[in-house]
Amino acid sequence: AQSVTQLGSHVSVSEGALVLLRCNYSSSVPPYLFWYVQYPNQGLQLLLKYTSAATLVKGINGFEAEFKKSETSFHLTKPSAHMSDAAEYFCAVSDQGAQKLVFGQGTRLTINP
Amino acid sequence: DTGVSQDPRHKITKRGQNVTFRCDPISEHNRLYWYRQTLGQGPEFLTYFQNEAQLEKSRLLSDRFSAERPKGSFSTLEIQRTEQGDSAMYLCASSSSIGQVVYEQYFGPGTRLTVT
Numbered sequence: 001a002q003s004v005t006q007l008g009s010h011v012s013v014s015e016g017a018l019v020l021l022r023c024n025y026s027s028s029v030p031p032y033l034f035w036y037v038q039y040p041n042q043g044l045q046l047l048l049k050y051t052s053a054a055t056l057v058k059g060i061n062g063f064e065a066e067f068k069k070s071e072t073s074f075h076l077t078k079p080s081a082h083m084s085d086a087a088e089y090f091c092a093v094s095d096q097g098a099q100k101l102v103f104g105q106g107t108r109l110t111i112n113p
Numbered sequence: 114d115t116g117v118s119q120d121p122r123h124k125i126t127k128r129g130q131n132v133t134f135r136c137d138p139i140s141e142h143n144r145l146y147w148y149r150q151t152l153g154q155g156p157e158f159l160t161y162f163q164n165e166a167q168l169e170k171s172r173l174l175s176d177r178f179s180a181e182r183p184k185g186s187f188s189t190l191e192i193q194r195t196e197q198g199d200s201a202m203y204l205c206a207s208s209s210s211i212g213q214v215v216y217e218q219y220f221g222p223g224t225r226l227t228v229t
Contacts, residue, residue: 004155036220041222042222042223043204043222043223044206044220046217046219090156099215099217100158101206103157
């Protein structure tokens, strides 16, 4: 079975500061890993994905994530936060076959002016 | 590419009534997924189709829930005899698969169900 743990249900940073959202996964098979963003009353938008190629993955809106197998982690970072980054962020894992996604609980990111 | 669309966006119903939601995937995508998201939680997988075949159902999908994708295009999710615990956002996603390769899922805006 696969699972995801997102550490911190709420993260608050100042505009221009580093954003770090933590995700740890559990998987008995080589995983595919994803970060999605959700704005209020909207669906999920894919930020980036890891599918067993490069371990440092760059996504949209300046976000990136690094796959660390030894730590079973896939943390999301952005060097400089922008007000428009305020949203709910979800980490998800799947196997390489069905690609049924297993999501974490989510982290709400707040940006302070 | 118009994206994944869902209808209705909001549905309010009384306990015991039946409801049906529709999802139109991205046209060239052969896989279609349904998820349920309750307040403050991440989405949970319900079921998925490859073309018209329903290949997997979650234990969350009780016998009051049924999903179809009759011609491998749009899909419907029906909930019979709704209960207050069914109140949630129902999300649809689609993706393409070619051979062993399955590509990322694109989500629709969701249908928010409120059972009173």
